[in-house]
Amino acid sequence: MSQNVYDILQERGFIEQCTDEENLRKLFEKERVKFYIGFDATADSLTAGHFLTIMAMMHMQRAGHIPIALLGGGTTMIGDPSAKSDMRKMMTKETIDHNAQCFHKQLSKFLKFDNESALVRNNADWLLSMNYVEMLREIGVHFTVNRMLAAECYKQRWERGLTFFELNYMIMQSFDFYKLYKDDGCKLQMGGNDQWSNIIGGVELIRRKEQGEAYGLTLKLLTTSDGIKMGKTMKGALWLDPEKTSPYEFFQYWRNIEDVKVEECLGLLTFLPMEEVRRLGALQGSEINKAKEILAFEITKTVHGEEEATKSLEAARAIFKNGGISDDMPTVNYTRADIESGKDIITVLSDMKLIKTRSEGRRLINDGGVTLNDDKVTDPSLTLSDKDFNENGIAILRKGKKIVFKIQLN
RNA sequence: GGGCGAAUUCCCGAGUGGCCAAAGGGGGCAGACUGUAAAUCUGCUAGCGAUGCUUUCGAUGGUUCAAAUCCAUCUUCGCCCA
Numbered sequence: 001m002s003q004n005v006y007d008i009l010q011e012r013g014f015i016e017q018c019t020d021e022e023n024l025r026k027l028f029e030k031e032r033v034k035f036y037i038g039f040d041a042t043a044d045s046l047t048a049g050h051f052l053t054i055m056a057m058m059h060m061q062r063a064g065h066i067p068i069a070l071l072g073g074g075t076t077m078i079g080d081p082s083a084k085s086d087m088r089k090m091m092t093k094e095t096i097d098h099n100a101q102c103f104h105k106q107l108s109k110f111l112k113f114d115n116e117s118a119l120v121r122n123n124a125d126w127l128l129s130m131n132y133v134e135m136l137r138e139i140g141v142h143f144t145v146n147r148m149l150a151a152e153c154y155k156q157r158w159e160r161g162l163t164f165f166e167l168n169y170m171i172m173q174s175f176d177f178y179k180l181y182k183d184d185g186c187k188l189q190m191g192g193n194d195q196w197s198n199i200i201g202g203v204e205l206i207r208r209k210e211q212g213e214a215y216g217l218t219l220k221l222l223t224t225s226d227g228i229k230m231g232k233t234m235k236g237a238l239w240l241d242p243e244k245t246s247p248y249e250f251f252q253y254w255r256n257i258e259d260v261k262v263e264e265c266l267g268l269l270t271f272l273p274m275e276e277v278r279r280l281g282a283l284q285g286s287e288i289n290k291a292k293e294i295l296a297f298e299i300t301k302t303v304h305g306e307e308e309a310t311k312s313l314e315a316a317r318a319i320f321k322n323g324g325i326s327d328d329m330p331t332v333n334y335t336r337a338d339i340e341s342g343k344d345i346i347t348v349l350s351d352m353k354l355i356k357t358r359s360e361g362r363r364l365i366n367d368g369g370v371t372l373n374d375d376k377v378t379d380p381s382l383t384l385s386d387k388d389f390n391e392n393g394i395a396i397l398r399k400g401k402k403i404v405f406k407i408q409l410n
Numbered sequence: 411g412g413g414c415g416a417a418u419u420c421c422c423g424a425g426u427g428g429c430c431a432a433a434g435g436g437g438g439c440a441g442a443c444u445g446u447a448a449a450u451c452u453g454c455u456a457g458c459g460a461u462g463c464u465u466u467c468g469a470u471g472g473u474u475c476a477a478a479u480c481c482a483u484c485u486u487c488g489c490c491c492a
């Protein structure tokens with residue numbers, strides 16, 4: 001432990017708020033600190049937003065501390081009302097369990113859960129069996145409603161209406177921290193900055209019930225320069241599951257990041273040394289494209305492995321630098337029979353999932369957004385034929401400037 | 411429990427009998443310009459076998475030649491009073 005991990009996180013830009021910086025730094029020097037981050041099981045895959053917190057966990061683990069990944073099997077039954085304008089749809093127990101399993105599997109790619117260097121817990125194990133009256137007597141007495149309502153994260157909901165049901169989310173999350181503190185000796189909770197009030201709730205609960213010393217630390221949220229949450233694509237979230245977002249798509253997302261975000265993302269989402277991060281972030285003009293390529297490669301490498309990262313990089317270079325063809329670019333396979341029975345261009349776009357409806361396809365063609373083998377498609381009823389394919393049975397279809405598909409004829 | 415008000419397309423938000431597939435903005439997509447960036451300008455933005463047809467303005471039923479718009483009931487939400 002040569003360098004205090006607090007300095008590492010701070011230098012890389014992770015830290016937003018901390019309950020007690022001075023004593024937390026001391027704690028990091030004194031012992032291997034057990035800390036936790038909660039993941040509510042709202043979908044069947046983690047997203048780029050989660051990845052940032054996972055990076056923080058990995059930095060902590062590298063520094064010798066012990067991450068606890070807390071799956072929100074219990075808290076997801078309610079749903080965090082923070083910064084949401086509406087109540088989330090209620091999810092069934094089965095869906096939540098399934099999602100939690102998916103999370104566990106994905107997290108295992110980044111952290112080794114061997115009960116030694118990293119642990120997993122699921123708050124369903126203690127929250128679901130909880131007795132209401134007991135809970136009120138043990139935990140509820142330590143919370144004042146006015147205090148809770150003053151929390152920044154409920155402000156928005158305060159105007160639109162917040163149910164008692166959702167108000168309990170904070171209490172449950174606070175209890176989680178208390179439980180992990182008692183059972184596992186967890187002394188620190190980390191989370192996105194929108195979790196600040198929920199985290200404080202736990203820190204205070206531990207102090208009130210146990211006179212215990214616990215800390216909270218929140219992390220920067222990834223946003224675009226407009227302040228919008230980063231990691232949204234036209235298809236929705238940027239998933240870590242390669243079945244939901246292909247490694248190539250994932251790579252391209254980071255390759256296309258805004259200039260001003262490059263240095264921040266390099267610090268947060270890669271393990272490159274900070275001198276390198278600063279050097280790359282300072283590149284001017286079109287030079288910064290080199291930095292973006294490295295950024296995309298490094299993140300893809302961590303998430304999908306070096307092999308996929310290399311493939312994505314090469315496919316991107318082939319497509320953009322040489323206007324060429326690569327084995328690893330997105331591909332759709334057709335048989336001769338498909339062509340003979342007639343594949344019109346809109347069906348092809350639809351097969352590639354580039355359009356949701358045929359009308360959208362027609363519009364796109366009218367706008368001049370579709371190119372087949374370097375020729376702009378002007379006729380929406382155009383049907384693929386043998387002459388559109390080269391000697392290797394390949395045709396290239398573009399949507400806009402950045403999306404390129406290979407059509408392979410077998 | 412009583413009174414009042416609201417619900418519109420991806421989001422915000424106009425529209426109070428036909429000219430409404432529904433203004434405006436945001437977001438998204440495409441074109442121009444560029445560096446696979448930002449900014450800017452322009453076009454598009456319910457669906458379909460498309461000069462037409464079908465479905466959409468919380469739900470159901472009704473009035474009318476004609477309903478997002480009027481009436482009734484219901485649901486949800488907000489505000490005020492208890």
